[in-house]
Amino acid sequence: MDHLSYKTLTVNKKTANKGWVIIDAGQGSLGRVASEIAKILKGKNKPSFTPNADCGDNVIVINSDNVRFTGRKWDQKYYLSHTGYPGGQRKTSPRELKAKSSTLLVERAVRGMLPKGPLGRELFRNLHVFAGSEHPFAAQQPKELTLNI
16 A cells, blocks of 8 residues: 555645636525625535645626615614724625625625635635626636525
8 A cells, every 4th residue: 555545635735726707696695695705705515625634716796786685684683893982883784785885795704604714815815796797807717606595
C-alpha cells in the first residue's frame, strides 16, 4: 500500500476547484433560497469541503426582485439597524428595503447564514446579486442550478 493513501487531503486556494453557479431567487421563499446559496458559497455541496478554507463556488443570484416571503412578512417582519447614537435604533420592513434595493434582501439573508469572521467576509465576496435576469458574468460560463425546495 502507498503510504500517501492515508493522508487527509485539505483544500487551499491553489487546489480549490471553484466554479460559477447561477441561481434564480424566485424559485422559493427567501430563507430557503438563502440557505442553499450559503451552502454553495461555503462549499458544503462538494466532497472536498474544508471548513477553514474558501472552497465554495462563486454564486450569481438573478431575479432578486421576484423574491418571496410567506405569510404577512412583507409588513410584519422588520430588520434592525443602529446609528450608534442613543435612541438610534431603526426598523425597516422588507417592503421598504425592497423599494430601496431588492438585492439587499438576498444579501442580508445570505450574510446572516455565513460564518462571522474573516472567512465569512471572504465567502460573501463570492456572492453577486442582480435584480433582473441580466448579469455581466457570461464570460465565466456559469452553470444554471435549480433548487429542490
